[in-house]
Amino acid sequence: MSDEQIIFNVIVCAGNARAKAFAALEAAKKGDFNSASSLLSEAAEEILKAHEIQNKLISREANGEGMNVTLLLAHAEDHLMAAILAKDLISEMIDLYKINSKGDD
Numbered sequence: 001m002s003d004e005q006i007i008f009n010v011i012v013c014a015g016n017a018r019a020k021a022f023a024a025l026e027a028a029k030k031g032d033f034n035s036a037s038s039l040l041s042e043a044a045e046e047i048l049k050a051h052e053i054q055n056k057l058i059s060r061e062a063n064g065e066g067m068n069v070t071l072l073l074a075h076a077e078d079h080l081m082a083a084i085l086a087k088d089l090i091s092e093m094i095d096l097y098k099i100n101s102k103g104d105d
Helices: 003-029 033-062 071-102
Strands: none
Touching: 003 033, 003 071, 033 071
16 A cells, blocks of 8 residues: 555544544534434544554654655644544533533423
C-alpha cells in the first residue's frame, strides 16, 4: 500500500468518527441516549483505527523508514485531531443533555 493510501485511510477513519459523533449528538437531542452512546462508541472505534495507522507510521519513522511530510499528511493529522476534539466535546454535550432531560421528569 502506498503512503498516500495509508494517509487516506487516516482521513477516512477520522471522517467516519466525526460523522458518528455528530450523529450521536443528533440522537441525544431527540432524547435517544442509547443510540447516542452506541454512536459515540463507534466514533471511538474509528479514532482507534486512525491512531493505529498513525502509530505504524510513527514506528516506521522511529525505525529509520521515514516518509516525506506532505500537505496530505498534515491534512490527515488535522482531520484526526478535529475528530478527536469533536468526539470529546460532543460527549460532554450529551452528558449535559442527559442532565437536562432529568429535569424534565
